[in-house]
Amino acid sequence: DTAVSQTPKYLVTQMGNDKSIKCEQNLGHDTMYWYKQDSKKFLKIMFSYNNKELIINETVPNRFSPKSPDKAHLNLHINSLELGDSAVYFCASSSTGDGYTFGSGTRLTVV
């Protein structure tokens, strides 16, 4: 059983489109995250979410929005995609005091 799963693995889309990436974890963790990894491998935190609180990195454009239907899922919606949004997006989860478990990533290419 995959601990943190993301779909799709690859996503190619045109500028201006709206897309979603899904993430599910079966570890019983209480917090989930979205990270963006650019071409230089820099991992940037985008959101942190548990059942009480959403924390947004202030540098993330409001075109990006997380949606959590329940504790095990945290989806990422992106509106009006731009070329600069091309990157690998990682979902992760953790419990307090533990390391993060990352999903396998979604490679987004905006053309």
Next chain:
Amino acid sequence: QQPVQSPQAVILREGEDAVINCSSSKALYSVHWYRQKHGEAPVFLMILLKGGEQKGHDKISASFNEKKQQSSLYLTASQLSYSGTYFCGTDFSAGNMLTFGGGTRLMVKP
């Protein structure tokens, strides 16, 4: 605030040792270490909490110097499987999001 990692890259021969450093200008609550292989997700190695502890398993260990706000990852008798990019992640209080350093690319050659 992003922690600073050094060196940015290192090349080793099998069996050699390496040290990767991670520094913060702000007081840390914890430091995490991860390894990412090409095309894969980062994988958790270990976590160190403030208090100056040291941890390790097998031939990979780490220390946390609370006074210097610095953590070091020690790779002993490196193996080919150690190749990858190592990231430190830091937070400033319990429950905060991790902020990652720029990464250290490690290549182990036969």
